[in-house]
Amino acid sequence: MTLEKTLKPTESELEILQVLWQHGPSTVRFVHEELSKNKEVGYTTTLKLMQIMADKQMLDVDKSSRSHIYYAALEEEKTQQQLLGRFLDAAFRGSASKLVMQALGNSNTSKAELDEIRNLLDKLEGGSK
Amino acid sequence: MTLEKTLKPTESELEILQVLWQHGPSTVRFVHEELSKNKEVGYTTTLKLMQIMADKQMLDVDKSSRSHIYYAALEEEKTQQQLLGRFLDAAFRGSASKLVMQALGNSNTSKAELDEIRNLLDKLEGGSK
DNA sequence: TTCCTTTTACGAAATCATTCGTATATACTT
DNA sequence: AAGTATATACGAATGATTTCGTAAAAGGAA
Numbered sequence: 001m002t003l004e005k006t007l008k009p010t011e012s013e014l015e016i017l018q019v020l021w022q023h024g025p026s027t028v029r030f031v032h033e034e035l036s037k038n039k040e041v042g043y044t045t046t047l048k049l050m051q052i053m054a055d056k057q058m059l060d061v062d063k064s065s066r067s068h069i070y071y072a073a074l075e076e077e078k079t080q081q082q083l084l085g086r087f088l089d090a091a092f093r094g095s096a097s098k099l100v101m102q103a104l105g106n107s108n109t110s111k112a113e114l115d116e117i118r119n120l121l122d123k124l125e126g127g128s129k
Numbered sequence: 130m131t132l133e134k135t136l137k138p139t140e141s142e143l144e145i146l147q148v149l150w151q152h153g154p155s156t157v158r159f160v161h162e163e164l165s166k167n168k169e170v171g172y173t174t175t176l177k178l179m180q181i182m183a184d185k186q187m188l189d190v191d192k193s194s195r196s197h198i199y200y201a202a203l204e205e206e207k208t209q210q211q212l213l214g215r216f217l218d219a220a221f222r223g224s225a226s227k228l229v230m231q232a233l234g235n236s237n238t239s240k241a242e243l244d245e246i247r248n249l250l251d252k253l254e255g256g257s258k
Numbered sequence: 259t260t261c262c263t264t265t266t267a268c269g270a271a272a273t274c275a276t277t278c279g280t281a282t283a284t285a286c287t288t
Numbered sequence: 289a290a291g292t293a294t295a296t297a298c299g300a301a302t303g304a305t306t307t308c309g310t311a312a313a314a315g316g317a318a
Contacts, residue, residue, distance in 0.1 A: 010304085010305065010306090011219060011305090012305075012306070013305095014219050014220065015219070018219075018222055022222065027265095028265080028266085029264085029265085041306095041307085042307065042308055042309095043264095043265095043308095044266090044307080044308055044309080044310095045306070045307050045308065047265085047266070047267090048267095048268095048306085048307080048308080049305095049306075049307095051266085051267085052305095063266095066264085066265065066266085066313095066314060066315070067264085067265065067266095068265085068266080077231075080220050080221060080227075080228075080231060081231060081235060083216075083220045084220065084228065084231055084232060084235075085235070087212075087216050087220070088232065088236070090140060090143050090144070090147075091143065091209055091212045091213065091216070092209060093147055093151070096232045096233065096236035096238050096242075097238050097239075097242035097243075097245060097246060098209075099209075099213065099232055100229050100232050100233060100238075100246055101245070101246060101249055102206075102209060102210060102213055103213060103217065103225045103228055103229050103232075104225065104229060104246070104249055104250070104253060105249065106210060106213075106214070107217070107225035109225050109226050109229075109253070110226075111254060113225075113226035114226075114250055114253060114254055115254075116226060116230070117226060117229055117230060117233070117250065118247070118250055120230055120233055120234065121233070121243055121246065121247055121250075124233065124238070124243060125240060125243055125244075139274090139275060139276090140275090141275075141276070142275095156295095157295080157296085158294085158295085170276095170277085171277065171278055171279095172278095172294095172295095173277080173278055173279080173280095173296090174276070174277050174278060176295085176296070176297090177276085177277080177278080177297095177298095178275095178276080178277095180296085180297085181275095192296095195283090195284060195285070195294085195295060195296085196294085196295065196296095197295085197296080
């Protein structure tokens with residue numbers, strides 16, 4: 001088992017990770033253009049951030065071609081799980097059901113997704129005896 | 130309708146809000162002692178933070194007695210809702226069902242709470258037609 | 259080759275959050 | 289009253305995050 005350092009991506013870092021998770025390995029240029037869809041940001045800012053993230057081992061880099069290719073080094077689900085745990089404590093004092101209720105109440109979730117959640121509930125209640 | 134500035138409490142600020150939400154209006158001393166249960170922190174640090182929060186109108190202060198009494202000026206649910214919205218976008222790219230599934234999967238939620246969630250699901254599916 | 263564009267490298271500034279030392283005021287204790 | 293404890297006020301240091309200017313390197317176009 002490898003040393004699982006529990007890195008905490010900052011908000012900006014998370015934005016970059018999201019691009020890489022969604023689109024796969026990318027150049028700085030591509031990531032920068034994605035980020036630019038949502039906010040004003042300078043190219044070298046994005047570059048610097050990604051370099052820092054590579055330093056922290058959040059990203060891997062392939063430097064074989066001129067435009068370096070960056071890879072997310074953190075797994076999406078594992079990272080989300082960690083963030084969620086922290087958020088749950090910080091914002092909801094650990095009450096998962098409160099969080100879930102609010103999340104469901106305030107978002108347009110499709111019937112299919114609701115059914116998926118219901119299935120999970122069935123499994124959970126079944127197992128919890 | 131009053132100007133609803135959408136303040137974003139920082140992590141430390143949120144810790145203080147949690148104490149006030151949970152215990153009601155409190156002195157700096159009390160809040161500080163609550164925080165100290167979880168982490169090392171200096172008294173003047175807590176004081177300063179609460180003063181800053183009062184500046185930002187996150188807290189109201191009653192200065193009539195020597196030990197000032199601080200009140201949460203933000204509603205718990207409304208604040209949680211805002212934080213949740215942001216978190217959902219930042220960490221789950223807006224997918225509430227993914228968040229909910231992960232939250233349920235990884236926390237020990239009681240049968241009673243699961244049933245409560247199920248009821249909400251029923252209401253949602255009913256209404257969404 | 260020369261010029262223009264794109265990329266990375268580097269370093270530092272700007273911003274924001276957190277922490278705390280010190281001073282001063284107020285109340286309590288003896 | 290004198291001394292001690294506890295409170296707020298103030299200002300500044302620290303630290304982390306974010307931003308970006310400038311330069312150097314690499315590649316492509318004329």
